[in-house]
Amino acid sequence: MNDFAQAGFDPAASPQVRTLLLTDLCDSTLLVERLGDGPAAELFRAHDRLVLELQQRWRGRLIDRSDGLLLLFERPIDGLGFALDYSRGLRELADRPEVRDRKLALLARAGLHVGEVLTWQNSEAAVQAGAKPLEVEGLAKPLAGRLMTLARPGQILLSATAEPLARRASRELGDRAQNLIWKSHGRWRFKGVPDGQEIFEVGEPGFAPLRAPRGNGGKAWRDIPVWRRPTALAAELFLVAGLATGAWFLTRPTPAIAFNERDWVVVGDLRNLTGDAVLDESLEQAFRISLEQSRYVNVLSDLKVRNTLELMKRKPNTTLDRTTASEIAIRDGARAVILPTVAEVGGRVRVSAEVIDPHTQTTVYAESADGVGAESTLVSIDEVTGELREKLGEAIASIERDSTPLPQVSTDNLDALRAYALGEKKRYEGDMQSAVGYYKQAFELDPNFALAQAAIGRIYIGQRKMSEGKAxxxxxxxxxxxxxxxxxxxxxxxxxxxxxVTPLLNQWQRLIEMYPDQLAARFGYAQDTWMMTNRYGDVVSHAQASAVPQSPYFAMGNYLEGILELGDEDYERAIAAFKMARRKGYLGAGGSYAYVFEAQRQYDQADKTYAAHGGSNLAEALEDIIFAFTMAVDRGEFTRARALYEKGLPLASKEDPLVVAAPWRFYGLGLDLVQGTLTDEALQREFDWVDAHAKELDALYRGSADFRTALGYLAARANKPALLQKAIDGIGDPAQFKEDPLRVQAYEVLLAERDRLAGREVAAIDRLAPIARKPEALAMVHSAYARALADAGRYQAARDHARWLATHRGRVFVERGVSSLLDPVNIADTTFAELDTAEWSAKIDDDKAAKAAADRFRKAWQAKDLPRATRVRIDAL
Known part of the structure; x- marks a missing residue:
């Protein structure tokens, strides 16, 4: 009794609840044997310094030590912090040359428990005799020891008492808390403990085993239900075997996350724990490429992720950790988050990935694959993504069909892959010049890196460098x-x-059929159908499909929908779509949105709407001039339009000569025609330019034929039959247009205009009538058809088509193909159509209609700025 009192032990003292952490350094004897006494002693001194530093950091008290540690903490989160940092510190010690060269691993197993303990201080005499300064006893101590013994090397096990307390406070661990994996290993029984205990594991992906504890039949074993024990299983086997065969054909394993075919996932940023910087971006890009081969799993694009971050008021380079990626997934309707990790474990490179439920941020699955050296990572990624796809419910046959090895479909050069990944990053940031530089570097490192060449082409096309992009x-x-x-x-x-055009649209349709959620294909199909066939309403659904939350065209899809509705002249729906696009954050060039109001002659609203635009890929000043020029022509402000044209000419000359500068010159020709000042010399100058650049133009989607067709139409409108014939001759065989609907229409207009100017009005009418009846007929078809009817004396029918032009103003603002070269003419024609209606109504003695049309014309265009020939016509009325 006196000895107890001297030692500070009070038998009446109450037990205290404390956190106990027991660790064991695995294979420490082998370590000494392989290193030798001297190097091993130096290593253990470094180990002791690590333990002392972590004790101070996590407020722990070291109770005992030999090959392992016994520490006492006030709070479970401190014990867990110590265990995690201890594991990390051992990995750093294992990187010392003497350890690394012998390919030795420094791993510890750890058990963490919270329970009641009794503590007392030993006397100084006892400590001097070899006793510990502080003694700890109680059932919690052997239970923590059982957990530690049960753990695999590198594994941290927690009791059911410690896990919820540590998990609730895990935010105190900082950023890495978001990446921890918490995993239950079910119930276990320990020798001497009457009740079963649920055991949990916590660890960092790529390092933690994340496997069931190894078990110890003598002191710890799984708490298996009676019906799963051998004697019961024997009786159940025959029944289960019979049922399982049938059930396999009727059902398939249901994943632990409610994932269905064509659901979406967010791929988080790869955690590179190897210290090898070349793996930082390269493996994340490789992981995405591998996973995107699936037709079952849809991957949210990097561009869409960055757009969502912007809407979340986060910086584009925000790390996509567990929390941020989960928030993006919830916002964008993705069903799961995948977090990849690469780490060096025991001298091998491990690639691992977790599937996260974004609503709970818990790990549903974790897969890993090991290899030797950094070059093994691509094969490991393919293995991991294949396993994840299967667990998400994809059929094995589908995985095998849609899984080409990564080195084949990307590159086996990690430096090239990293350059490509950096190029992608710069592209998403909008730095196209730097992006192209990285892509070129990637291709130089691997001349078979096709993805890098494709990326260069897309950027050039976006910059309107069509020839370079196509090549x-x-x-x-x-x-x-x-x-x-x-x-x-x-x-x-x-x-x-x-x-x-026909093969193009067929190609888009094939892509959509193969990959229904290839949202770029949906967008491309809708856009190209509009631009190359003059169809609108029947592809609105594809534009809408491209505007789903998972799409990089989330807002642009609605903007395209607005353009299609404008072309279909459903102004209310068009405005709603444009508003939605702006609400989603896309300001766009602004012109098409403003055209909705311009088409209805709501000029103030058109100007106000355009003023809120966000620019386009043209120089902003030129974009503004083009819009102002178009509006000036539409409003009959021809003096202002001329000044704007002259102002824009040098700016256009600085842009692509084929795609920007030449069309701008054609705008000038169109203005000349509207003002009645178009000369043979001006037309001939452009004919010569087209002849000189025919080869380059024919390499582009527009082609020299479009330019010659536009010149021929202008010549016909200016009553210059010789130049019209020159255009027809230059175009050549019309059979080349059999799969280009708009070019077929435009060519037929030239032939009809030739007939009309030659006095063959009936032939012109017969040629254009079948086309004019189609909903996709261009404005120039209706215009030419009305002139042919009028020249034939069929004024009633001519007036009907003039009214079509006057009342279908939305269409002329969005027509493409040859029409886009003739915008000033087509837009002006919707107002000239009122003057035509007035004149042709007078011809059939419909004075009331003539007066109403003349009034509409005067209201639209003020007399002070009208061309002289137009003033003569209006005065004659």
Missing amino acids: AMQRALAMREHLTPRETLTLEASLARFGP
Whole structure:
């Protein structure tokens, strides 16, 4: 009794609740044997310094130590923080040359428990005799020891008492708390403990085993229900075997997350724990490429993720950790988050990935694959993504069909892959010049890296460098064996834009059929159908499909929908779509939205709407001038339109000469025609330019034929039959247009205008009548048809088509193809149509209609700025 009192032990003292952490350094004897006494002693001194530092950081008290540690903490989160940092510190110690060269691993197993303990201080005499300064006893101590013994090397096990307390406070661990995996290993029984205990594991992906504890039949074993024990299982086996065979054909394993075919996932940022910087971006990009081969799992694009971050008021380079990626997934309707990790474990490189439920942020699945050296990571990624796809419910046959090895469809050069990934990052940031530089570097490092060439081509196309973009895409497609099937189809569709229309639209449809959620294909199909066939309402659904929350066209899809509704002249729906696009954050060039109001002659609202635009990929000053010029022509402000044209000419000359500068000159020709000042010399000058650049133009989607057709139409409108014939002769065989609907229409207009000018009005009417009846007929068809009818003396029918032009103003603002070169003429024609209606109504003695049309014309265009020929016509009325 006196000895107890001297030691500070009070038998009446109450037990205290404390957190106990027991650790064991695995294979420490082997470590000494392999290193030798001297190096081992130095290593253990470094180990002791690590323990002392962590004790102070996590407010722990070291009770005992030998090959392992016994520490006492006030709070479970402190014990867990110590265990995690201890594991990390051991990995750093294992990187010392003497350890690394011998390929030795420094791993510890750990058990964490919270329970009641009794503590007392030993006397100084006892400590000097070898006793510990502080003694700890109680049932909690052996229970923590059982947990530690049960753990695998590198594994941290927690009792059911410690886990919820530590998990609730895990935010105190900082950023890494978001990446921890918490996993239950079910109920276990320990020798000497009457009740079963649920055991949990916590660890960092890539390092923690995340496997069931190894078990110890003598002191710890799984708490298996009676019906699962051997004696019961024997009786159940026959029944289960019979039922299982039938059930396999009727059902398939249901994943622990409610994931269905074509659901979406968010891929978080890869955690690179190897210290090898070349793996930072390269493996994250590789993981995405591998996963995107699936037709079952849809991957939210990087561009869409960055757009969502912007809407969340976060910086574009925000780390996509567990919390942020989960928030994006919830916002964008993704069903799961995938967090990849690469780490070096025991001298091997481990690639691992977790599937996260974004609503609870818990890990549903975790898969990993090991390899030797950094070059093994691509094969490991394919293995991991294949396993994840299967667990998400994809059929094995589908995985095998849609899984080309990563080194084949990207590159086996990690430096090239990193350059490509950096290029992608710069592209998403809008720095296209730097992006192209990285893509070129990637291709130089691996001349078979087709994806890099395709990326260069897309940027050039976006910059309207059509020739360079087409060439880069052709080089990429020539290496199709190094592209995924999805990328091959996408590239073929992009290149098809430089050819006939029918194959292009068929290519988009094939891509959509193969990959229904290839949202770029939905957008591309809707856009190209509008631009190349003059159809609108029947593809609105594709524009809407591209505007789903998971789409990079989330807002642009609605903007395209607005353009299509404008072309269909459903102004109310168009405004609603444009408003939705702006609500989603897309300001766009602004012109099309403003045209909705311009088409209704709501000029103030048009100007106000355009003023809120966000610019386009043209120089902003030129974009503004083009809009102002178009509006000036529409409002009959021709002096102002001329000044704007002259102002824009030098700016347009600085842009692409084929795609920007030449069309701008055609705007000037159109203005000349409207003002009655178009000369043979001006037309001949452009004919010469087209002849000189025919080869370059024919390499583009527009082609020299479009320019010659526009020149021919202008010549016909200016009553210059010789130049019209020159255009027809230059175009050549019309059979080349059999799969280009708009070019067929435009060519037929030229032939009809030739007939009309030659006095063959009936032939012109017969040629245009079948086309004019179609809903996709261009404005120039209706205009030419009305003139042919009037020249034939069929004024009633001519007036009807003039009214069509006057009342279908929305269409002329969005027509493409040849029409886009003739915008000033087509737009002015919707007002000239009122003057035509007035004149032709007078011809049939419908004075009331003539007066109403003349009044509408005067209201639209003020007399002070009218061309002289137009003033003569209105005065004659």
